[in-house]
Amino acid sequence: MYNNTQHTFISHDGTALFYQHWENAEPKRNRKKKAVILFHRGHEHSGRMAHLVEELGLNEFDFFAWDARGHGQSPGERGDAPSFSACVHDIQYFVQHLHAEYNIQPENIAIVAQSVGAVLAATWVHDYAPKIRALCLASPAFDIKLYVPFAKPGLNLLSKVRGNFFINSYVKAKMLTHDQERAKSYDTDPQIARAISVRMLLGLYAASERIVQDAQHIFVPTQILCSGSDFVVQQKPQREFYAKLPHPLKEFHVLDGFYHDTLGEKQRQIATDKIRRFILQCFAQNYAAPNVLNADKIGSSCAVAETLSSTLPKNSLKHAFWNLTKQNLKIGSMFSSGLKIGEDTGYDSGSTLDFVYRNRTESSNPIGKLIDRQYLNAIGWRGIRVRKQNIEAMLKKYANQIIQNQQAVRIMDIAAGHGRYILDAVQQLPQQPDSILLRDYSNLNVEAGQKMIEQRGLTDLAQFVQADAFDTASLASVEPKPTLAVVSGLYELFSDNDLLRKSLTGLSQAIESQGYLIYTGQIWHPQQEFIARALTSHREGDAWVMRLRSQAEMDALVEQAGFKKIDQVIDEFGIFTVSVAQKI
Template sequence: MNTGFFKSHEGEELFFYEWNYKPGQKTLIVIHRGHEYGERLQEFATHPLFAAYNIFAFDMRGHGHTKAAVSPVFMDSVRDLDTFAKFLGQHYEVREEDIFVVANSIGGVITSAWVHDFAPRIAGMALLAPAFEINLIVPMAKQAIELALKINPKLIVKSYVKSKMLTRDTKQQQAYDNDPLITRSINGKLLIDLANAGKRLVEDAAAITTPTLLLSAKKDFVVINQQQKQFYVNLSSPIKEFVTLEGFHHGILFEQGREEVYKLLQHFIQKAFSAPLPTPTLDSDLFTQKEFETMQYELIPTRERWGYHLQKWALSKLGHLSGGMTVGLTYGFDSGASMDYVYKNTPQGKWGIGRWMDKSYLNAIGWRGVRIRKRHLLQQVEKAIQALQAQEQEVKILDIAGGVGNYLFDIKERHPEVEIVINEFLPANIQKGEQIIKERGYQNIRFTNYNCFEADTYRKLNYSPNITIISGIFELFGDNILASEAIKGVVSISDNGYIIYTGQPWHPQLKTIAFVLKSHQEKDWVMRRRSQRELDGLFSLQGVKKKSMLIDDFGIFTVSLGQVKKY
């Protein structure tokens, strides 16, 4: 066993383990359960059944030999796994498609979120007693913890889990009880964040097509097995297996009879590595297409429909009190003017009640996500600019549907030497944007007025950008052929340039948006979200290779940095 440290996404150092590394071998990443750490996986990692694989593990934040404190944000653990996979690619030449993940308990939820949110093209995953819903024992415990967090945001919850609840193996019980590196508590906010993420992943498991083995412990006192079954049923994976382990407790890799588990794992791992990776297509995800059409035709229960109609009526009568709602009602809630207002995030309205309404409006989870998306987009643009300037290239940016130009003006402020072209379909947005350019005295930045979904647009631009931005536009249109035309057009004028594209793989307020808010076209604002896998596939088909991705803590908006590879 060799060990070392790798730097995660924000610079924290995490401790990792390496067993049996040989260049060119397939690779297993093993994720430990909560409270434990990677070194306890030594028996699994050195078992003869897995001798033909590189095996890696790391200690999560606040666990084992990792000094970084536990993050209360569940998504940070997902980002850590994504960073670790990239680290293995850079330092061990491990290809993404040569990775299979074995994950227990919380590790199973982290792995599921990685596959769902980041869409890595890995060979498969084995989820061992994944903790999609933790058995908190006491009724209303989740609500009690949420209330306690309002009083003490740094709340630490002591774990009720004893070694005998994890395994019937007495030697393993003793090892667990006497190990000073085992943690005995959990961050309260992380516990709630984990519960919310587990619910989201179970409900949206149809987005996952990765080969999946799910092992469920029959006598699991730590998590609720019903959610594991629902997750499995919802999966779209063409290769998937569900096995109930009779008599097993939660700590599957430390249980009596684990040799049988090793055999199940070995068989499925071989099966997953033998299966060809699916080829990207223009096909839409059926589950999001159905969701989109259901909203289009208002095929929802009558009581629910009338509830949304009541909200829409109230918005039409009272919305004028709120500054943001007024902008949305006037120009459309998806308009450039509306986005500009959301980005500014300054509550305005008539009298105190109007400002209060506006503050609540701007604090909606969707708008919070939109502001984070802007921040992430600027980070990805900055990364691309630095890469081009390191190659002594002049930076030329195109946004194919830039609205009034909000975040592009931020780029101009930071990099006045950069050339920027903002394409926008709506004349009103162009007029407002050009006024800002004139007032601020910007140079080398201009608007064009073309349809970004027409292939001929990109020839008419007479411009060769090396950074192209596609933000917040595809979800407004359910048609992948239309989206593909835009990507083709961008690629046709970009030689090895960068493409930054946003996605919306999940949204908790899709129905509210569809049935209450109107679009700039004076229609219901109905969106078709795309899984990250589907979205990445559309770009991959046109020769765009994704290099990195950022996502908000809610799992709503993604911002990917890709590069056109023509030669």
């Protein structure tokens, strides 16, 4: 019934990853292709999932399964990868490859993933917001039972001292399944990677904690199969994850007596029957995109921002704590250049961002230098610098695409701050763009940016003007029309989606047909309350209260304005996304 072939695809860093394709041999009768993608457990490979192709009984579907990097026939040191987020990014490129190579639309894809593969898949769905039809997670490894007291903090400490190193899995085959033949095959399979790198293990823990905490931003029908006698992973976070899922089509099943290898258990037909029914029912109705365009007015992100905007009771411990924190920042600003810029201009201002981009301790005294370094090493600012790198990479990639299409490269940034990241990116292009238009609402930023243009000898090429990024008419009237527009770090500062619609409508009218829009998002932040309670905004010293938009919400707003998302990247912390959409 199926023809099995083996292939590779090129991922985000040029690595060729192995995958298998089981093509449905039945005539297609002009129907759209449907596919199930299988993601294997940690230590394993695609061959360990091959039995599911027949056992799931989804005869109208093609099947695909990869070997994650560092596993099976994919390259890389066994059990290792550059980071956990790199493997999540691999999934994005895998799905893009399936679309390009086999014309399979994301909305005709279902995911079946197990253990570590389930966490990779859940993280991908959260961070990249793909429009897939169904997500089936078997024993997701949100929390591995290490059995050693203080194992996680110990590994964290050792990794700081020793760097990356490997630990061997304690898991024996008899702890995975009651199926003796499958257990024996696990013990004798030469492609099983027994060790896992500490950076992958710690990355798995960090991603799991974030995804369980923020599962309310996963808008895909989801089924969870929880093994009732699992010696490897904890059941509690699986339940917490499920409880937060917002989609009405969701299921949680406890499979009594099952060990960790849920889909390789002796009685696995119980599991495969549930998966088959769930997928078929999800495909029995047309795909419906999540309704998130009004998330600024109702829903979890709106409620959190509203709570953080509220005044704390004056006699409460929290009020005293955050008052003390703000006072400490003011005292610190007497010594630290970085804190002084934040206190004077706002911690979300262009001046603050330029200090973060420079990433230097600029205070004149030892205490200030120490504070500067600690400040610059905050996870949010580290993510901001990665975002800058990702913007530069995307700008270079799509400027090259425009050049290959023999079109003029006309760049516009609608809220450029000091313009550093755009001007840095331009220097990396194979040829100078035809024009650069930088815009910003702040006179201070415009003046600083103009000086930077002059210092770099770009006055004949670039101009910096004061303008409102939310003025639809002003954006729409830009001449010549840009072929590549950038909006970075702006929309994250404003909760109101109506403001974004004005801006995106203007951009849609400004950008040439088939031109590109690079836009950023902030989908999660571990210091959201600290920022809201302690830091001031550039807007007249108001509190800097962020409403975190899910990637699905940000993409929906961009799509509503007449663009189609074609690319995305995210930092390894899971905070800042950089996406590319094309005007259609």
